[in-house]
Amino acid sequence: MEEARISDLEEIRERLDMISHYIRLELPGSNPAKARDYLSQVVKALNENRTSEARGLIKHAFTAAMPDVEFLLSTALKLRHDGEKLLRNKKFKEAISKFEDSLDRYRQALTAVEVMGDEEKAGKLRNAMETTDNFRKIANFRMIYKRIKEAKNEKELYAALEELQHIEVPMEDDRFDAMVTAHRRLIAMQLQTVAGMIREAHNLYRKEDLYSAKKTLEAAKASLDKLMETAKKYGLVNEIGQVGELLKAVTHNISGISELLFTGEKIRGWHFRVPKEEDFTIQEEEEEEEFFDMSLDFQKRFEMIRERYRIKDVIGEGAFSYVYKAVNSRGQKVAVKILKYLDRDYMESFKREFEVSAKLEHENIVRVYRADPQLGFLEMELATGNFEDYKKPLPVELAGRVVYEVSRALHHAHSKGIYHRDVKPSNILYFGSPERAKLGDWGLAKLASRATRKSSQVKHKTILYASPEQTSKRFGKLDHRSDIFQLGVVFYEFLTGRHPFIGETDGEIINNILNENPEPPSSLNPDARPFDAIVMKMIEKDPRNRYQTVRELQNDLREVLIRMGERVRESLGTRDVVEHMTKTICLMMKAIADGSSTNWRTDLQAIIRELNSLYEQTGDRDVLGVERQLELMLEQDAKPTEESLRQILPVLNRYGYACTMG
Structure with a gap:
């Protein structure tokens, strides 16, 4: 007689509950009589301690009791569609109920499919359940967001915020936006309380109850200090400004009353400041109602895209x-x-x-x-x-080469009258080797004729890489030099591992970009000294003091990289020396092909010298053949074309560095 296993008995118990449920419902596709027959056999097997056999029989009983899977799926889909309609009509509670009922049907269908062992269908059902669950999350989130928008007092706002902290959200950006909205409303409400305190202090001052007036103002200042912390935490730039102005007024009033208490005289020119009503009013940003509606469509679109791609x-x-x-x-x-x-x-x-x-x-x-x-x-x-995830600081030479490659992308764009306006590490991608860098994400790019300050403003991390002219009118119009500044900030970070204008809040970062001058990169990384002058010129606040074109930047970068390569070779073995030679040749070839070379004949002579050194190191007759080919071009005063230079690449690429062109 076999020994009963606990796991088998637990599975049998779980199935019994569901079987009983379906037998009572008698849904389409269900066979209650057959299910009862199997259950009788299960009971008999258990009485005779044949647990494994009972476990197999309970599966048959379950299959017989289960309604048709497609019936369950039809019901689940209808419930989901009903939930979507309710969601669009902003009946969030009812929508959540429909989505939960839909998920329940999907789970039942999934159980049946898993019993049948059809993993392909089970996979599709899990995807459908994930979509439905996302709808449920969206409905739940929007219900709480509505409470935030319609809250009449701080108690209601705090209750909504507490719930927001613990729910699952469709996308984390949604939670962040709702938190910002909630704290903006909280600050607006609390400023009204502060307004009342200042008015009360003014009345007390007029009655010459200076002690009570000062204590009331000190309480108002403590409240404003807390509001400033909140505004900074959530990057609420407008609120930071308004709270700051009120803090100045309250501090001014406290100072004047203190002087009056101790000297009996008013400070010359001092008077009690009562801020105007508009100083306490924060305009709430209008939100497009469709913004959250469109999050509803993401999973639908995602499913359709999955039909075209794996x-x-x-x-x-x-x-x-x-x-x-x-x-x-x-x-x-x-x-x-x-x-x-x-x-x-x-x-x-x-x-x-x-x-x-x-x-x-x-x-x-x-x-x-x-x-x-x-x-x-x-x-x-x-x-x-991408280079946001790449470990920093980068090796100094690698940092210079990556920035050189990105500058090539910017020059090409600028030559077409297009500014990128969002140069940052996450938008610089690499392919295989980190030196094969490419600039992506041109979603903020604009034609030169249409570039505006407003359209250059973006949220979150992008503010770290904003140029002065993107954040303040005093630095003039936005043009291609803004891209040079942003690339300079990236270069500084590549060389040091630190951002030159870092701050705890967006407001502090913007202030640093506009008013503070960072130390050169070498103050944090002595190896970066060769690039100090270049970086500091790139991040000059006044665009007139920066590089005026990317071409100028490329020429300085190339000179430093070539000198750096020559110095490094003295301490390298033969293989690494050869790789450095190919890097230098590639750099100068690109300069000639791009047209950024200030004197193509001088650069071509340098390439020929490098090829001669490469031949001496490798003995490669093909290298010698390329050298003679370029010598002939120089003798005939024929500038190499990009196509002719590209034909040299297969020979160069034998030696460890994959040079690309065009």
Whole structure:
């Protein structure tokens, strides 16, 4: 007689509850009589301690009792669609109930499919359940967000905030935006209390109850200090300004009353400041109601996109989009960038990225293969990674080479009258080797004739890389020199591992960008000294004091990199020396091909000398053949074309450094 296993008995007990439930309902596809017959056999097997046999029989009983899977799926889908309609009509509580009922039906269907062992269908059902669960999260989130928007007092706001902290949200950006909205409203409410305290203090001052007036003002100041902390924590720039002005007024009043108490005399010119009503009023930002409605459509769009691609992992997330690793219908590995929302602003950014990418074909610009505005996605070349995730500081020479490659992308864009306006590490991607860098995410780019300060303002991390002219009118109009400043900030970070204008809040960062001058990179990393002058010129606050063109920047970068390579070679073995030679040759070839060389004949002579040294190191007759070919061009005063230089690459690429061009 076999020994009963606890796990078998537990499984039998769980199945019995569901079987009893379905037998009572008698749903389409269910066979209650057959299920009861199997249950009788289960009881008999258990009485005779044949547990394994009972476990097999309970599965048959379950299958007989279960309604038709497609009946369950039909019910689940209808409930989900009902929930979507309720969600669009802002009946959030009812929508949540429908989505939960839909999920219950899906779980029942999944259990049946798993019993049948059909893993393909089970996988599809899990995807459908994930979609439905996301709808439930959206409905729950929007219900709480509505409470935040409609809260009549601080108690209601704090209750909504407490709930917001613990719920699952469709996207973390949604939680952040709701937190910002809630704290903006809290500050607005609390400022009204502060307003009353200041008015009360003024009345007490007029009655010459100076002690009570001062204590009331000190309490108002303590409240304002806390509000300032909150405003800074959530980057509420307008609120920081308003609270700051009120703090000045309250501090002024306290100082004047203190002097009056101790001297019996008013400070000359001092008077009690009672701020105007508008100083206490914070205008709430209008939100497009469709903003959250469009989050509803993400899962639908995602399912339709999955019909065209084999979607792998999420490899990135920005303010506007998710980026997935995928395989297209041709079997090509690609990146698929899917917009989170299809509202007007995001669609404008999406279309611009595709249009700009179509105009910019260059080896240092990420290629976009196709766009689908209806579903809101781009298909583009798949990168190995980006420099936001790359360990910093970078080796100094590598940092210089990456910045040189990005400058090539910017020069090409500027020559077409296009500014990027959002140069930052996350938008600099690399392919295989980190030296194969490309600039991506042209969603904020604008034609020179249409560039504006307003359209350059972006949220969250982007503010770290904003140029002075993107944040203040006093530095003049926005042009290509803004890109140079942003690349300079990136260069500083690459060399030191630290941001030059870092601060705890957006307001502090903006102040540092506008008013503070960082120490040169070498103060943090002595090895960065060769690039000090270049970086500091790139991040000059006044655009007139920066590099005026990317060409000027490229020439200085190239000179430093070549000198650096020559010094480094003295301490390297033969193999590394050869690789450095090919890097230098590649650098000068690109300068001639790009037209950035100030004297192509001088650069060509330098390339010939490097090729001669490379031949001495390798004995490669093909290298000697390339050297003689270029000597002939020099004798005939024939400037090499990009195509003729590209033909040299297979010979150079034998020696450890993959040089690319065009």
